[in-house]
Amino acid sequence: MRSSNLRNIFSRHGTPQVVRNCEPIFQRLIHPKSRSTLVSDILQFDHDDNVSTHTDDDFQWTPPKSSTIPDALQKCIQATFEADCEAVSLSHLTVAGRTYSTSTQHMGNSQILLKSGIPGRMIPARIDYITQVTVSGDLVIPYIAARKYQSLDLANDPFQAYPCLQAGLWNEHLGDLGLYPLDAIETHFARLPISWEGQCMMVVISLNRVSPLKHVP
């Protein structure tokens, strides 16, 4: 396989995540200075002292500055921003010690609770994309593109009786993709698929490290 084909694998949309995770290895493979080929042999003699100072340890892979924006994310960005803007797609982002990832990168880190605007009520969602949008020339703002889980029309949610748990039953189906700022994220959540009253659903439990102040006597 030609090295240009290998390079193109990572700029192409649809490349499996498992292959993307190996990008540094591929970069090392196709980098002319780290290959054991005639080119690298010649390059080793391009100094006056005829000794190359380059070692494998010196090699550092620099992530590409551009990436392909998936169509769904592109539509989302276009719907949010009227003017043309520059966007970069990321696989993960760490904010205040918490790592948020896309669902293809790490399913657990992609499960988030979004603020609903109603105090004490949060909506579970799954991060599909993370992007950095450059607006007004030099202002870079990170956004997440997430799909909210649909709510259940359930009369007796057994988890609502214990508000300290911050748990509840939700539908496993996802809604449409939406773009949200980072401050819309409350925390991560854990989920457990269960069957309740004959229906398949999931329990969502908040992993928030701050307890809400509720008590049911």
Next chain:
Amino acid sequence: MPAELGSAQHGKLKADQWRVLGTTFLPLTLIRLWQASDGEGNDDRTTRCAQILDITLSLLSAIMIALSHTTTYSHADVMQQHLLDYLRGLKELFPNYKFRPNHHMALHLPEYIKLYGPVHSWWAFPFERIIGMLQHISTNYKTGM
């Protein structure tokens, strides 16, 4: 969490594993198993399970409030209430159960939360960790050598 939890192979759980088990795995499982949905399970066992579930969740609620990274006087008061609910429920459901000193000690925790703030700033786990590290250092049992 150990995959083989419940068997003798996994050994004892560490304190943080107990925390994760108690605040995440246990409540979800117990509510799913013991909380009867409408129109089913009116027998004695179901009622008993629901009562045990209630007092267990009172204890877990107290733990969740105690482990909050931010706290207030109201948090401490609500925690105290949950602890009392748990202990009273325990006494009612298991009259022959003998309480331990730790049950009494736990009732003083809200007082310390009010005085010193979130437990992470004053609990003894950092010291326990250092003790564990020291215990794993090989010695010849001769001081200074």
